[in-house]
Amino acid sequence: MIMKKAVILLSGGLDSATCLAIAKQDGYELHALSFNYGQRHKFEIEAAKSVAKSIGAKNHINLTIDLRAFGGSALTDDIEVPKERDANQISDEIPITYVPARNTIFLSFGLAFAETIKSNDIFIGVNALDYSGYPDCRPEYIESFEKMAQLATKSGTEKNNQIRLHTPLIQLTKAEIIKTGLALGVNYGITHSCYDPVDKGNPCGACDACQIRLKGFLDAGLSDPLVYNK
């Protein structure tokens, strides 16, 4: 039997690692796609490689794209990453760490990759609950991209080809994501979430991403296997 192929966007963080494990559980041959987009550190890319290998991706492509050419975000510019914000208040506004059109760019490359390998299935680990307030993590955005993708591609114009964006985490809390991943054998000790790691890549424990992650483990009644700086 030939396995169906899926493209999975893989940042190396907790969510995308869980997403990759879910795609595997769903029976897909895993084609992971990561981006080096001028973020401040390479620890994310190294984490993505470890996660892809650990979960058993058939293929893992790392694409370099220069989002710094536009600027406009704390993740690509030299703007200070905000620290010590309360995790319960993070979702209230779109933060400075928002990268303009980032998920749209990532999904567009995912679409190109999927079409090239004759896959109709793209997984992305967006989350509408503990989501840091990014507009391109909302369900209505995902649905809209899916409709556009169907019209954008040669594969979408062919009969019986339905391009699907899979967002298995979109309605889960961070605690539920962590429990799901652990049940599927995800090793969160090799994932990386921090926006502003110190020294050899240890998470800062204070940025939004660390705060949300730590609260997730706390809510799940578990402890994060990562060693934090504080």
Added chain:
Amino acid sequence: MIMKKAVILLSGGLDSATCLAIAKQDGYELHALSFNYGQRHKFEIEAAKSVAKSIGAKNHINLTIDLRAFGGSALTDDIEVPKERDANQISDEIPITYVPARNTIFLSFGLAFAETIKSNDIFIGVNALDYSGYPDCRPEYIESFEKMAQLATKSGTEKNNQIRLHTPLIQLTKAEIIKTGLALGVNYGITHSCYDPVDKGNPCGACDACQIRLKGFLDAGLSDPLVYNK
């Protein structure tokens, strides 16, 4: 008075040069965006630079993106570019020169650029008539991307911000595009359309892009200022 800003996707070809001139005529401050995506030659990028300068772009960004990582097209792989097809028959099927999700990737970067400079207006010179049969040149695709873009961005979530994709050429014949551009002072002698140029960048005259261009000048009762190889 502060000029409204527009992002214009600029390939260096006849259509995008005309599009840039139309955006100027419409009163926008011009922010041109070009891509080096592993096509076979750099003549397109050089043409884009000349066109941006000639028409008076305030800003011109050249982004390198590696579409070769995926392969799947005669424009990025080592597949032979088809030659000597009849220009009247070119639109019947999606050709091997189709690059998976290309316009979606380009427009996504255009969206990121626009959001960064606080522009709501993106111009793309797609054409639904003499369009080489690409799915991502159709009006229904463009409308769908526009809807998605509104949901994708921080700017789209703000009141009274309507992100608009401008496609001034979409219902024009190539002859009409050429006449429009000439009336606006476009110098087509510095544009580049050929998929497979020879020697120092001279167009081959035989690929789909050359055939469509040549037919456009013929239909307009004009002659192309470019020197062809044949």
